[in-house]
Amino acid sequence: MHNHKxxxxxxxxxxxxxxxxxxxxxxxxxxxxxxxxxxxYENNYKAEMLICGxxxxxxxxxxxxxxxxxxxxxxxxxxxWEMDSFIIPRVMGDNIILPNGKVLFINGARKGxxxxxxxxxxxxxxxxxxxxKTPLIYDPKAxxxxxxxxxxxxxxxxxxxxxxxxxxxxxxLITGSNPHGxxxxxxEFPTEYRVEHLLPPYFHNGVPRPKIVxxxxxxxxxxxxPIEVKYAKIVTFLVSLPKGTNPVFTAxxxxxxxxxxxxxxxxxxxxxxxxxxxxxxTEGQFEVNVETPxxxxxxxxxxxYIYILHNETxxxxxxxxxxxx
Numbered sequence: 001m002h003n004h005k006x007x008x009x010x011x012x013x014x015x016x017x018x019x020x021x022x023x024x025x026x027x028x029x030x031x032x033x034x035x036x037x038x039x040x041y042e043n044n045y046k047a048e049m050l051i052c053g054x055x056x057x058x059x060x061x062x063x064x065x066x067x068x069x070x071x072x073x074x075x076x077x078x079x080x081w082e083m084d085s086f087i088i089p090r091v092m093g094d095n096i097i098l099p100n101g102k103v104l105f106i107n108g109a110r111k112g113x114x115x116x117x118x119x120x121x122x123x124x125x126x127x128x129x130x131x132x133k134t135p136l137i138y139d140p141k142a143x144x145x146x147x148x149x150x151x152x153x154x155x156x157x158x159x160x161x162x163x164x165x166x167x168x169x170x171x172x173l174i175t176g177s178n179p180h181g182x183x184x185x186x187x188e189f190p191t192e193y194r195v196e197h198l199l200p201p202y203f204h205n206g207v208p209r210p211k212i213v214x215x216x217x218x219x220x221x222x223x224x225x226p227i228e229v230k231y232a233k234i235v236t237f238l239v240s241l242p243k244g245t246n247p248v249f250t251a252x253x254x255x256x257x258x259x260x261x262x263x264x265x266x267x268x269x270x271x272x273x274x275x276x277x278x279x280x281x282t283e284g285q286f287e288v289n290v291e292t293p294x295x296x297x298x299x300x301x302x303x304x305y306i307y308i309l310h311n312e313t314x315x316x317x318x319x320x321x322x323x324x325x
Contacts, residue, residue: 016073016076016077017077018071018073018079019079019080019081021051021069021071021081022069022081022083023054023067023069023083024054024055024065025054025055025056026051026052026053026054026065028114028115028261029055029058029113029114029115029116030054030056030057030058030113030114031053031054031055031091031092031113031261031262032051032052032054032055032065032091033051033052033053033092033093033094033095033105033262033263033264034049034050034051034052034095035050035095035097035103035264035267036048036049036267036268037049037050037070037103037140037269038097038101038140038252038269038270038271039268039269039270039271039298039299040101040270040271041271041272041273041294042271045270046072046074047072047073047074048070048071048072048140049069049070049071049073050068050070050138051068051069051070052067052068052069052086052090052093052095052105053065053066053067053068053086053089053090053091053092053093054067054091055091055112055113058116059112059113060111060112060113060128060129061112062111062112062113063089063110063111064089064090064091064108064109064110064111065086065089065091066085066087066088066089066090067083067084067085068083068084068085068086069081069082069083069084070082070083070084082144084144084147085148086105086136086148087148087150088110088132088134088136089132090105090107090109090110090132091108091109091110091112091113091114091128092107092109092114092128092159092160092162092261093105093106093107093108093132094106094108094162094163094164094259094262094264095264095267096165096166096172096264096267097166097254097267097268097269098166098170098172098200098202099166099170099202099252099254099307099314099318100250100252100309100312100313100314101140101141101252101269101271102137102138102140102200103137103138104135104136104137104138104164104172104198105135105136105137105138106135106136106154106158106164106172106174106198107132107158107159107162107164107177107262108131108132108158108159108262109128109129109130109131109132109159110129110131110132111128111129111130112126112127112128112129113127113128114128114160114261117180119187121180121182121184122184122186122187123186123187124180124182124184124187125187125188125189126159126160126178126187126189128159128160129188129189131157131158131159131189133153133154133155133156133157134150134151134153135151135152135153135154135198136148136149136150137149137151137200137201149201151198151201154174154198156174156177156192156194156196157178157189157192158174158176158177158192159177159178159189160177161176161177161178161179161260161261162174162175162177162192163259163260164198164259165256165257165259165264166254166256167256168222168305168317168318168320169316169317169318170200170202170203170307170318171197171198171200171203172197172198172200173195173196173197174195174196174197174198175192175195175196176192177189177191177192178190178191178192179191202312202314205312205313207310207311207313208241208242208245208310208313209310209313209314209315209316210239210240210241210247210249210308210309210310210313210314210315210316211239211241211315211316212237212238212239212240212308212315212316212317212319213238213239213240213285214237214238215227215235215236215237215238215319216235216236217236217238221319221320222317222319222320225322226303226320226321226322227319227320227321227322228321228322228324229321229322229323229324230292230323230324230325231292231293231294231295231296231324231325232291232292232293232294232295233291233292234275234289234290234291234292235290235291235292235306236287236288236289236290237287237288237289237290237308237319238280238285238287238288239285239286239287239288239308239310239315240284240285241284241285241286241310242284243282243283243284245284245310247277247286247310248310248311249274249277249286249288249308249309249310250271250272250274250308250309250312251271251272251273251288251306251307251308251309252269252270252271252272252306252307252309253269253270253272253292253293253299253305253306253307253321254267254268254269254270254304254305254307255268255299255300255302255303255304255305266300266302268299268300270293270298270299272290272291272292272293272306273290273291274288274289274290274291275289275290275291276289277289288308290306290308292323293323296325299323300323301323301324301325302322302323303320303321303322304320304321304323305318305319305320305321306318306319306321
């Protein structure tokens with residue numbers, strides 16, 4: 001337990017046993033994927049979990065599962081799983097929280113399971129087939145039954161040991177799949193060395209992207225060292241938009257996390273309050289004042305990225321910050 005010198009007050013530990021999630025196993029090698037949904041000051045940072053996909057049996061012909069469970073953890077012992085359909089069944093999927101608070105689900109297979117293979121080189125066959133190439137967008141704010149949107153199919157099969165992560169431009173970097181010690185291109189799904197950049201829908205919505213000009217009156221950002229910021233403080237951005245744009249600013253802070261085996265460790269999203277903004281001159285520049293998270297329980301102290309958005313479209317880059325007590 002942390003003590004006061006690090007800025008975290010002592011709290012009594014409480015253990016809550018939640019109800020069992022309906023559906024199949026969702027852990028390796030019958031791998032589902034899950035995340036803590038975006039936190040926001042608008043509902044007092046209510047914590048909700050979403051867990052999707054998985055597999056019932058370790059058979060290469062067995063179909064992946066399409067169910068998702070969502071739970072409001074703030075209800076404690078009374079929390080219930082709200083079940084939803086994944087639209088496309090998948091095992092070994094990845095999830096990425098985007099700057100606008102929506103979630104991208106990508107990668108995985110419709111049949112089989114992770115890790116295991118049969119045969120010898122050059123005929124090694126991984127025991128997952130029927131790659132899922134259709135990414136999905138999940139909108140946590142939408143009503144049940146209207147949360148999922150399909151994106152155009154990707155071209156590359158991404159199954160066991162594939163990864164996907166948000167990068168500061170707002171794009172999603174996708175790599176890997178099916179690592180083989182004795183590499184061969186003769187098998188149906190060889191080790192994948194190609195890298196893809198997925199451009200989420202906000203790149204195609206016709207909304208102008210803001211451009212970050214300064215942070216705290218300095219044009220030095222995203223350098224070797226991140227900008228140090230403290231909790232419950234104002235960070236000031238100078239943002240440029242095309243002249244005549246009527247801005248609708250929002251902001252978020254994201255820890256992109258570290259991903260392997262469909263687990264996006266440390267990934268966290270917090271919506272930030274835009275305390276104020278005002279036009280600077282007449283050339284489409286705006287001073288935007290954003291309030292950092294209130295304390296460490298909402299966003300742990302570490303390196304994160306702050307994103308400024310206009311009409312849910314992120315700026316040209318996220319700004320790396322070191323959040324400190």
